[in-house]
Amino acid sequence: MNFSDSFLWGGSIAAHQCEGAYDEDGKGLGIMDLVSVGDYGKPRKIYSQLEEGVLYPSHYGIDFYHRYKQDIKMFSEMGFKALRISIDWSRIYPNGDDEKPNLLGIKFYQNLINELLKYQIEPIVTLYHFEMPINLVKKYGSWTNRKVIDYYLKFCKTMFEALKGKVKYWVTFNEMNHIDPQTEATDIFTYIIAGLKYSELTDKKQTLATIGYNMTLASCMAVKLGHEIDANNQMDCVFGIEPVYPINCDPENVLKAFMQTDRDFYQIDAMCNGEFPKYKIEEYRSAGISLNITDKDLEAFKVGRLDYLGMNYYASSVAKYEGADGKESALFGGLQNPYLKTSKWGWTIDPIGIRYLLNYTYRRYGLPIMITENGLGAVDKINENGEIKDDYRIEYLQQHIREIKKAVEIDNVNCFGYLTWAPIDLVSATTGQMSKRYGFIYVDMDDQGNGSKKRLKKKSFNWYKSVIASNGEKI
Numbered sequence: 494m495n496f497s498d499s500f501l502w503g504g505s506i507a508a509h510q511c512e513g514a515y516d517e518d519g520k521g522l523g524i525m526d527l528v529s530v531g532d533y534g535k536p537r538k539i540y541s542q543l544e545e546g547v548l549y550p551s552h553y554g555i556d557f558y559h560r561y562k563q564d565i566k567m568f569s570e571m572g573f574k575a576l577r578i579s580i581d582w583s584r585i586y587p588n589g590d591d592e593k594p595n596l597l598g599i600k601f602y603q604n605l606i607n608e609l610l611k612y613q614i615e616p617i618v619t620l621y622h623f624e625m626p627i628n629l630v631k632k633y634g635s636w637t638n639r640k641v642i643d644y645y646l647k648f649c650k651t652m653f654e655a656l657k658g659k660v661k662y663w664v665t666f667n668e669m670n671h672i673d674p675q676t677e678a679t680d681i682f683t684y685i686i687a688g689l690k691y692s693e694l695t696d697k698k699q700t701l702a703t704i705g706y707n708m709t710l711a712s713c714m715a716v717k718l719g720h721e722i723d724a725n726n727q728m729d730c731v732f733g734i735e736p737v738y739p740i741n742c743d744p745e746n747v748l749k750a751f752m753q754t755d756r757d758f759y760q761i762d763a764m765c766n767g768e769f770p771k772y773k774i775e776e777y778r779s780a781g782i783s784l785n786i787t788d789k790d791l792e793a794f795k796v797g798r799l800d801y802l803g804m805n806y807y808a809s810s811v812a813k814y815e816g817a818d819g820k821e822s823a824l825f826g827g828l829q830n831p832y833l834k835t836s837k838w839g840w841t842i843d844p845i846g847i848r849y850l851l852n853y854t855y856r857r858y859g860l861p862i863m864i865t866e867n868g869l870g871a872v873d874k875i876n877e878n879g880e881i882k883d884d885y886r887i888e889y890l891q892q893h894i895r896e897i898k899k900a901v902e903i904d905n906v907n908c909f910g911y912l913t914w915a916p917i918d919l920v921s922a923t924t925g926q927m928s929k930r931y932g933f934i935y936v937d938m939d940d941q942g943n944g945s946k947k948r949l950k951k952k953s954f955n956w957y958k959s960v961i962a963s964n965g966e967k968i
């Protein structure tokens with residue numbers, strides 16, 4: 494197999510990280526509108542209400558809300574075949590439980606999609622990328638409450654209908670898998686996914702299991718709804734997966750590594766195999782965790798199966814082992830791999846991991862896979878000639894695309910798209926920084942939100958353009 498002629502080259506962005514305009518045109522407050530910028534290495538601070546004098550990066554983003562036409566034109570200049578965007582729930586239903594949707598919010602996304610279609614860029618639309626109306630957290634307790642599933646489905650229905658015939662590829666959720674009741678979590682990860690701080694949860698294990706279950710169920714129900722509204726809809730849920738390797742061939746360590754990689758797959762199993770996995774229900778039962786599974790739920794799992802899989806890939810890690818004194822990986826708490834380098838933010842750079850992940854996932858489910866995010870967060874400097882020579886980014890992406898090529902050509906994995914995170918600099922989700930840059934397009938803005946917001950092409954802009962033009966032949 495080769496990269497098909499219709500291979501979807503492009504990029505991926507999320508509303509709360511780029512749009513800004515947090516209180517314009519009837520938008521309500523979303524969970525990320527209450528999170529500040531984190532200093533280097535330190536997590537972002539989460540507020541329970543807006544406070545004077547605090548800088549909240551989602552309030553201004555990179556002003557994509559007003560500049561999307563100019564930005565999409567630049568994506569089209571690179572030859573993009575696809576752009577993954579997210580819809581901010583709080584633009585459509587400002588409080589989440591409103592009776593009627595906010596028409597100005599819908600209009601914005603209709604215009605945005607029309608602009609993409611004007612350039613033959615396939616829109617890939619995520620319905621939940623860390624963007625929940627804060628009211629649903631405060632009033633209902635977020636995903637712990639089944640009522641929130643109903644409100645989510647109402648929002649999905651509104652968008653399926655508003656964009657019917659224009660959008661074919663949908664993503665129900667971004668990276669719900671980072672909530673695991675059996676491991677310690679950080680506040681920022683439970684917060685970006687569910688608007689709740691880990692440290693403040695009572696009965697942590699039970700609460701996280703309930704959230705994980707309810708979100709999985711909500712995804713299956715949204716898939717069914719998406720199919721009912723338009724049989725052409727292709728439904729997906731995106732997972733952020735970190736392969737976990739054993740430190741050596743001691744069977745104990747190999748087993749640990751398998752278990753730790755696999756712990757992120759139970760929700761994919763539920764969304765692909767027609768039932769919530771029995772092994773997970775049993776695991777919960779022995780840990781004293783109970784799930785309230787109704788007959789209606791059983792039916793929802795049966796019919797709400799995914800059409801394709803979206804994988805976000807940044808890094809791998811090493812499983813913790815008996816007597817380990819290695820440095821912890823910055824991402825999800827495994828250990829760092831002595832064979833591999835890391836980014837400035839401590840994320841392990843492992844191109845072979847993407848081939849491993851593609852094979853692991855494709856062989857397990859047999860569904861087509863899209864790489865929905867992959868990229869390097871780095872500090873970029875403008876030189877005296879006004880250029881940004883981001884060779885490190887080109888090198889990172891080159892290495893990863895080569896491994897995807899091997900997965901497709903040698904291993905026969907059906908991978909039908911590659912979206913970089915993010916084609917334009919935007920606010921980092923975990924740190925809130927602008928200086929953690931991923932783009933082919935530089936945005937003139939610093940961590941304090943100062944700057945002209947002018948867009949500038951980096952060296953990688955033309956490089957990616959030629960990768961796309963050659964359909965992955967010239968990497």
Ligand code: BG6
Pocket residue numbers: 507510667668733805866870914920921922923924929
């Ligand atoms: C992914 C998220 O997990 O990682 C994105 O889907 C996020 O929203 C990306 O931006 C990179 O993480 P960060 O913290 O560097 O922005």
